[in-house]
Amino acid sequence: GAGVSQSPSNKVTEKGKDVELRCDPISGHTALYWYRQSLGQGLEFLIYFQGNSAPDKSGLPSDRFSAERTGGSVSTLTIQRTQQEDSAVYLCASSTTFTGTAYEQYFGPGTRLTVT
Amino acid sequence: GESVGLHLPTLSVQEGDNSIINCAYSNSASDYFIWYKQESGKGPQFIIDIRSNMDKRQGQRVTVLLNKTVKHLSLQIAATQPGDSAVYFCAGEYGQNFVFGPGTRLSVLP
Numbered sequence: 001g002a003g004v005s006q007s008p009s010n011k012v013t014e015k016g017k018d019v020e021l022r023c024d025p026i027s028g029h030t031a032l033y034w035y036r037q038s039l040g041q042g043l044e045f046l047i048y049f050q051g052n053s054a055p056d057k058s059g060l061p062s063d064r065f066s067a068e069r070t071g072g073s074v075s076t077l078t079i080q081r082t083q084q085e086d087s088a089v090y091l092c093a094s095s096t097t098f099t100g101t102a103y104e105q106y107f108g109p110g111t112r113l114t115v116t
Numbered sequence: 117g118e119s120v121g122l123h124l125p126t127l128s129v130q131e132g133d134n135s136i137i138n139c140a141y142s143n144s145a146s147d148y149f150i151w152y153k154q155e156s157g158k159g160p161q162f163i164i165d166i167r168s169n170m171d172k173r174q175g176q177r178v179t180v181l182l183n184k185t186v187k188h189l190s191l192q193i194a195a196t197q198p199g200d201s202a203v204y205f206c207a208g209e210y211g212q213n214f215v216f217g218p219g220t221r222l223s224v225l226p
Contacts, residue, residue: 107159
């Protein structure tokens with residue numbers, strides 16, 4: 001079956017512009033996660049959704065970052081007034097459950113964001 | 117905050133040898149750990165996981181060892197193959213999110 005997909009795969013934007021990154025999780029996966037991976041760095045947790053709600057927004061770097069999920073499926077991560085330090089690969093993952101015994105997260109290929 | 121880190125940023129092994137990738141974590145509150153493999157240009161791929169009530173778990177050519185006393189986690193890859201070349205991340209569950217280490221780049225030498 002289809003895995004997690006993300007779009008666009010690459011995004012180059014000018015400093016100060018807004019960007020929207022999209023994630024399509026695996027069908028039926030109730031949990032969805034956003035991570036950021038800077039060059040040569042590990043994964044930084046941003047936010048997760050259980051269904052359409054986001055119980056934990058503490059990982060969002062600033063109020064320029066927001067995310068939403070509708071219909072328990074597609075999620076959008078929005079970065080307003082982008083800064084050069086926002087340049088990174090943004091990864092989305094989904095899993096069947098967050099609080100159960102199976103935490104296996106399936107990752108998408110990521111969106112590489114470059115802010116010039 | 118919580119931290120999960122790796123002892124070595126890079127590791128080179130001969131093809132056919134066993135690889136051991138290490139990871140340390142700071143908070144004993146986590147009861148779930150995962151190892152991920154990330155190949156160039158791809159998202160992380162789940163390899164194996166372990167709960168804190170276990171000290172060892174085996175998969176296909178991989179073994180994860182957990183030493184809660186010293187807060188240490190390791191991934192062992194048997195008979196390392198060229199296709200194992202990748203960056204390996206450990207992650208620990210803290211509260212309702214996962215904290216990832218910076219990763220170890222494994223290079224398999226012919």
